[in-house]
Amino acid sequence: MQERVKLTDAQINKDLLRSMEENPLWYWLLVGALGLAVLVAFAAVAYMFNRGLGVTGLNRPVMWGFFITNFVFWIGISHAGVMLSAILRLVQAEWRRPATRAAEVLTVFSLMTAMTMPLIHAGRPWRVMYWVFPLDWARGVYPNVRSALVWDPSAVFTYLTSSILFVFIALIPDIAVARDRTTGWKHVLYSVLALGWRGSVRQWKLQLIAGILLSAVILPIFVSVHSIVSWDFAAAVSVEGWHSTVFAPYFVIGAVHSGVSAVVTVMIILRSMFKWQDYIRLEHLDALAKLLIVVATTWFFFFVLEFLFGLYSLEGPEIRLREMQVFEMPWAAFFVAFLVCSYFIPVPMWLFRSVRRSIPLMIFTTVLVNVGMWLERFIIIVPGLARKQGLTFTWGGYTPSAVEIIIVFATFCMVSMLVLLFAKVFPLIPIGDAKEGVVLEDEIKIGKVKVPAIMRED
Amino acid sequence: MHELHHPPTPVYWGMTAQELTQDVVQRHASPGRQFWAIAGVLAGLFALGVIGFILLLTQHGVDNRREWGYFATAFAYIFVTAQSAVLVSVALRMAKAHWRRPLARISEMFAAVGLFNFLLLIPLLWVLPPTDGRRSIWFDWPGRSPHLWDTIAMGTLVVLGLAILYFASIPDRAAVRDQAGSEPSTKWRGNVQQWIVLNRGLAVLGGFYFMLLIVVHMLISVDFAMSLIPGWKDSIFPAFHALNGLQSGVALILVTMFILRQTTGLRKYLEVDQFWGLSKLLLAISLLWFYFWWSGFFVYWYGRTPAEQGVLRYIMFETYWVPFFLAFVMCFALPFFILMWNIVRKTTWGPALAGAIVLVGTFFNVLRYYVPAFAVEELSLHSLEHIPTANLPSFIDILVVIGALSGAVLTYMLAARVFPIMSMWELREGQILQRVRKLMKIEVKVLAKPE
Numbered sequence: 001m002q003e004r005v006k007l008t009d010a011q012i013n014k015d016l017l018r019s020m021e022e023n024p025l026w027y028w029l030l031v032g033a034l035g036l037a038v039l040v041a042f043a044a045v046a047y048m049f050n051r052g053l054g055v056t057g058l059n060r061p062v063m064w065g066f067f068i069t070n071f072v073f074w075i076g077i078s079h080a081g082v083m084l085s086a087i088l089r090l091v092q093a094e095w096r097r098p099a100t101r102a103a104e105v106l107t108v109f110s111l112m113t114a115m116t117m118p119l120i121h122a123g124r125p126w127r128v129m130y131w132v133f134p135l136d137w138a139r140g141v142y143p144n145v146r147s148a149l150v151w152d153p154s155a156v157f158t159y160l161t162s163s164i165l166f167v168f169i170a171l172i173p174d175i176a177v178a179r180d181r182t183t184g185w186k187h188v189l190y191s192v193l194a195l196g197w198r199g200s201v202r203q204w205k206l207q208l209i210a211g212i213l214l215s216a217v218i219l220p221i222f223v224s225v226h227s228i229v230s231w232d233f234a235a236a237v238s239v240e241g242w243h244s245t246v247f248a249p250y251f252v253i254g255a256v257h258s259g260v261s262a263v264v265t266v267m268i269i270l271r272s273m274f275k276w277q278d279y280i281r282l283e284h285l286d287a288l289a290k291l292l293i294v295v296a297t298t299w300f301f302f303f304v305l306e307f308l309f310g311l312y313s314l315e316g317p318e319i320r321l322r323e324m325q326v327f328e329m330p331w332a333a334f335f336v337a338f339l340v341c342s343y344f345i346p347v348p349m350w351l352f353r354s355v356r357r358s359i360p361l362m363i364f365t366t367v368l369v370n371v372g373m374w375l376e377r378f379i380i381i382v383p384g385l386a387r388k389q390g391l392t393f394t395w396g397g398y399t400p401s402a403v404e405i406i407i408v409f410a411t412f413c414m415v416s417m418l419v420l421l422f423a424k425v426f427p428l429i430p431i432g433d434a435k436e437g438v439v440l441e442d443e444i445k446i447g448k449v450k451v452p453a454i455m456r457e458d
Numbered sequence: 459m460h461e462l463h464h465p466p467t468p469v470y471w472g473m474t475a476q477e478l479t480q481d482v483v484q485r486h487a488s489p490g491r492q493f494w495a496i497a498g499v500l501a502g503l504f505a506l507g508v509i510g511f512i513l514l515l516t517q518h519g520v521d522n523r524r525e526w527g528y529f530a531t532a533f534a535y536i537f538v539t540a541q542s543a544v545l546v547s548v549a550l551r552m553a554k555a556h557w558r559r560p561l562a563r564i565s566e567m568f569a570a571v572g573l574f575n576f577l578l579l580i581p582l583l584w585v586l587p588p589t590d591g592r593r594s595i596w597f598d599w600p601g602r603s604p605h606l607w608d609t610i611a612m613g614t615l616v617v618l619g620l621a622i623l624y625f626a627s628i629p630d631r632a633a634v635r636d637q638a639g640s641e642p643s644t645k646w647r648g649n650v651q652q653w654i655v656l657n658r659g660l661a662v663l664g665g666f667y668f669m670l671l672i673v674v675h676m677l678i679s680v681d682f683a684m685s686l687i688p689g690w691k692d693s694i695f696p697a698f699h700a701l702n703g704l705q706s707g708v709a710l711i712l713v714t715m716f717i718l719r720q721t722t723g724l725r726k727y728l729e730v731d732q733f734w735g736l737s738k739l740l741l742a743i744s745l746l747w748f749y750f751w752w753s754g755f756f757v758y759w760y761g762r763t764p765a766e767q768g769v770l771r772y773i774m775f776e777t778y779w780v781p782f783f784l785a786f787v788m789c790f791a792l793p794f795f796i797l798m799w800n801i802v803r804k805t806t807w808g809p810a811l812a813g814a815i816v817l818v819g820t821f822f823n824v825l826r827y828y829v830p831a832f833a834v835e836e837l838s839l840h841s842l843e844h845i846p847t848a849n850l851p852s853f854i855d856i857l858v859v860i861g862a863l864s865g866a867v868l869t870y871m872l873a874a875r876v877f878p879i880m881s882m883w884e885l886r887e888g889q890i891l892q893r894v895r896k897l898m899k900i901e902v903k904v905l906a907k908p909e
Contacts, residue, residue, distance in 0.1 A: 223749060235760045243761055246693035248753035301672060302697065309693035314593055439897075444906040446890055453906040455897055 005278045007438055013177060016431050019274045019423040020178065027273075027420070034417035041410030044403045045120055053123040055403050059396035062385045066404040067121035070411060072251075072377040074114035075156065075229050077370075077415075079252070080259025081107025081163060082222035085170075086215035094440070094454050095287040097433045098280045102270060102419075103263045104167045105428065109418040111160045113411045118152070120407060148232045155221070155228045162218045169210050172197050173432040226252045233380070240321040241310055241384040250302035257292070257299045257342070258373035261366040264288050266419065268363045270428055279429050282357040289356035296347050296369075321387050331383050334375050342372025467894050469726035470560075475886055482630075483637040485722065486878045492721065493871070500868040507861005510854050511581075517854070520584040527832035528825075528855035530585075530682060532862035533578040535824045537612075537678060538699070539817065540571035540866060542707030544619050545671055546736075547626075548664035556905055557735045559888040560727040563881040564718070565711050566626055569619030570873035571866050576616050578862060583609065585832075586682065592837040594685045595677075604681040611674050618667045623873075625659055629883040675700035679827075686831035687772065689765030689841035692758070698750040705743040705789065706820040712736050712813030716806060718879070727880055730804055737809035740816065741797040748790045765841035773830050777848050781826035788819025 007015075048055050058065050084103040088096035119125040144150065176197035179190035197203060230251035233242040244250075264285060271280040310318050325331050346365035349355045356362065388395050400408075422428065442453045470478060511529070518525040547565035550558035583605045589596050596603040632646040646652065676696035684690050715728045715736075755774070758766045774782045793812040802808035833849045834842070851859070891906040 227749075227753065231756070231760075234757045237761050237763060243757065244693045245695070245754040245757045246697065247757065249694065249697065249750065297669075305676075305693045305696060308595060309691060311597070312593055312595060312693075313691050314597075442895070442904050444891065444893055444904060446906070451891070451906040451908045453893075453904045455895065455902040455904050 007278060007434075009435055012431060012434050012438070013181075015276065015278065016427045016429050016434065017178065017181065019270075019428060020425065021181075027424075031417055031420050034413040034420070037410050037413035038417060041407050041414075044406045044410075048120070048403050048407075049123070049125075055401060057399045057401045057404060059398065061389075062382060062396060062398035064121075064381050064385060065398050066378075066400045066408050067117045069374065069378045069381055070408045071114050071117035071121070072229055072381070073258070073374050074110045074117065074411065074415075075226060076251075076255035076258045076373065076377075077110040077262050078107045078114065078159070078163075078259065079222060079226060079255035080263045081105075081166075082218050083256045083260060084263060085166065086218050086222070089211065089215050092456065093287075094437065095284050097437045098276070098284055098429050099263055099267055099288065100433065101167075101170065101428050101430050102266050103259075104163065104170065105419055105422050106259075106263060106266060106415070107163045108160065108167060109415045109422075111156060111163065112418075113415050115153075115156060115160070117411070148228065148235050151228045152232060155225045159218075159221050159225045162214065162221055166211075166214050166218060169207065169214060170430060170433075171426055172207060173199065173204075174427050174430060177431055178426070223252055226255045239384040240318045240387060241325075241380065244306050244309065246302055246305045246309070250299070250306055253295060253299045253302055254373060254376065257295050258370050260288060260292055260295060261346075261369035261373075264292075264366040265363055265370070268359055268366075270423070272359075274423070274428075276429060279434060282359075285359075285362050286353065286356040289350045289362065292366075292369075293347055293350050296343055300343050300347075317387070321384055324387060325379060325383050331379065334379050338372045338375035338379055340372070341368045342376060468560075468729055468731065470885055471889055471892065471894075473889075475889075478885060478889075479633050479637060479882055482878050482880045482882050483634050485724075485880075486634060487638070489875065497868060497871050500864045500871070503864035504861050504868055506857050507859075507865060510857025510861055513854050514858060515581070520581070523585055523587070524833045524835075524849055525852075526582065526585045527829035527849050528851050529578075529858050529862075530582055530828040530832055531821075531825045532859045533575065533582060534678065534682065534828050535821055536571065536575045536578065536862065536866045537674075538703040538820060538824055539706040539710045540568045540870075541575060541615065541619065541671065541674075542700075542703035543568035543710045544572075544622065544707075545668060545704060546707050546711055546739075548622065548667055551660065551664060554907065555735065556888055556892055557731045559884040560724075560729075560880065561711055561715060561732050561736070562884050563627065563630075563877065563879055564714055565707075566619075566623045566881075567870060567873045567877060567879070568707075568710070569616070569623040571869050572616040572619045574865055574869040576612055579609065579612055582682070587686075587837060589685070592685065592688075593691070593840075595680050604677070608674075608677045608681055611670065611677055615667070615670050615674050618663060618670060622660065622663050622667060623877065625656060625663065626881065627877045628656065630878045630881060633882055634878060671703070672700050675703055683827040683831040686837060687769060687834055687842065688837060688839040690769045691765070692754055692769075694750055694754040698747075698754060701743065701746055701750055702789065702820060702823060705740065705747055706816055708736055708740045708743060709813035709816035709820070712740065712809045713817060716810035716813075719806060722879075724880065727885065728806075730806060733806045733809040734804050737797050737803040737812065740793060740809065740812060741803070744790055744793045744797070744816070748794075751786075751790070763841075768842035768845065772842060772845050773826055777845055778826045778830055781822040785819050785823035785826060788815050789823055790819075792819075 056065065056067075081104040084096055085100040089100070119128060122128065172193075172195060175190050176194040176199065179187060179194045182190055227248035230247040233239070234244055234247035237243045267280050267288075268285070271277060307322070310322055325335050346369050349361065349365055355365070382398055386398055419428075440455045442455055443450045444453045445451075473481070514525065514529065520526075543565055545565075547558065547562045551562070586605060588602060589599075589604060594604065596607075628646050629648065632648075676699075679696050679699035684692060684695055712733065715732060718724050719728050755770075758770055772778065792815050796808060796812040796815070797803055799808075829849050830846070833846045835846070836843075891908070893904040894901050895904050896902075
């Protein structure tokens, strides 16, 4: 906590609106490159729709591959927003302040991206309209409301709606700052979005109450979303390795692990892009890394439970699956890589303060976590389906095609591009929160030492 | 910001170091007649429990597992509640929560109950069958693995808990000795180096205790419950067991604090702050209790395999539906409806009431696992072919349970004669690291956050 710098309101406004007011060339080049990758992916999707799912590597019995893995991965990333924003707000953790907006925005964009995955995977996404307009009821074809595949979109859409609301409510005071510093059409746009914000005591109070209420309401939604995603798998008894009671909390805590890691990665990138060293300080990375140690260890405990109780049943197919995951190539390589990347390298490193406060090492470890967590989802989904059974016509394997690889790669570009575009329109660090943090910072003198302190109302 | 108001300053902030030490030491030196009267009653009940245990052993032996169900419940209940209560202090110290200070020792002293709990494990080692021919987490390890490793794990946990209690109380025991005018402590001088070692040592011990407690929860819950019911394969159960432990640990401290407030005049230390802080924790854990329970139940219910249906019928919907229903209501529904109101959380009676309800609910929750598990005779099957009948408590069972619980409370009270119940050095540290300052028109607390 020693890196604090006393900042004035004017300085905070200037610094945090930098991403909106300045137009460096590198920014547009970066957005352009990311946009190009997304366009290529659009072309790949169009090609796939035209030719059919045969252009993917999906083949009986492995009908869930890269797309579904990527869907689960992005749903996981989306859990960072609520974890950091809502929970840390409720527990009044001071170090949350610079991270909340980036986390919330990452939630919204990763949810949107996640939702595209099942649509693309469906091959004929227009058929989703049957869920909205019951055209097929006459023929008795309508969604089965008891299916986990129907709960999924319901939960994810609810989460998306509430997350957007969550971001917007927190944004209002910052939009008003932007309104007061712009002219022309931008001023009109911000005026409309600011909803007449003047910063009166009553407005602050209402905004605060709305934030707390939304935090409390969004928490069950946050937990339900990944639980329901996990039940897409766990409710099935036919695929070995899926029917496990620990799946829901295992998925949720895994999502928090990868989501918070992603937020750290994004924060570090933003810090260097927009020179926000005074706001995203090393102490914040330190605190987030400590949180990650706890989250990762809890996640690892659930992993052990999941694996151990897979073997506990002593049933042949289940043991065969575990052998396949651990000893047979290429699954074994993925399995080792997933464990090493998501736990055995980052967590021991985070135990050292020097690592927690090192920008290159933190970006290395947090990216590594997400490589590992992507592989984790792959290892859960595909080997269970790929295990050879009695009927030889279902002995197909799975190798992702170029189309799948392009589309999955482009989802990372799309989320990055959307975050960068958001930074052009709205501040990515909450200005009001940053100012409140400055007001509440204090020191206590103990002997000759000044210890950092915070003011706290009950 | 919340409704603006003046934060109540804890009474002990206004005491000098000497006043604080004198007050705590004086209370420690003279516990009063009431203390010894209660201890006497508990000793009597414990003696009845010993008689019950002897009757159990002589009448049924160790081969009739069904008869040991309630003894196992008593053992598991004390493990779940008391050993997890130590974790509350450990976790709050890790989180640097200043409000923990007055309750730190109250929590750590439950480590002494761990010793008593360990004694209860010993007879169960003869009752627990070997793992040959049945499902267990020990797979092909030698048949006596659970007996050996569970004992080692539990023993290490108890030693770790006692180490935490011992180290955390070194400065206070030195103060008690100094105040009593006896030979001053030669080892503890309170120099900078010693304080650094103490703080780091507590952090390391706490971390190990945390991890080992979760492991022991896993071993006890699987070896003494899950693996004794054919067809019960439930990967969330060890985590649920541990969570129930944390929940009842918090509840136990809330109830203990309330009793101490009412009986020992510790009101100036145990204020609404401590109840409020723990009540929020209890509310969050109660919600998680439901989530973990639901996650397990849901997958089982959806699976619909004969093995899953048999387990659901046995420990949830048919044979043991009464304890299941009571556990559900008392571990989730009632505490949730009591603690969801901030106005109730900000009292001393509200959280204590919720805590008492959770403690009773946890007893039923433990009972509905361990009594049924010990009542199954044929262990080598892959599912329950016949649902056993309910094992209702006999007079001996009641004696054993009452005796075990009385013994646990008595152990805690005796520990309070050795260790001062208020952690003086942590209270003093709290005085130094916290202030009240003016912010515009109101007063706010300023909390130092040293590295």
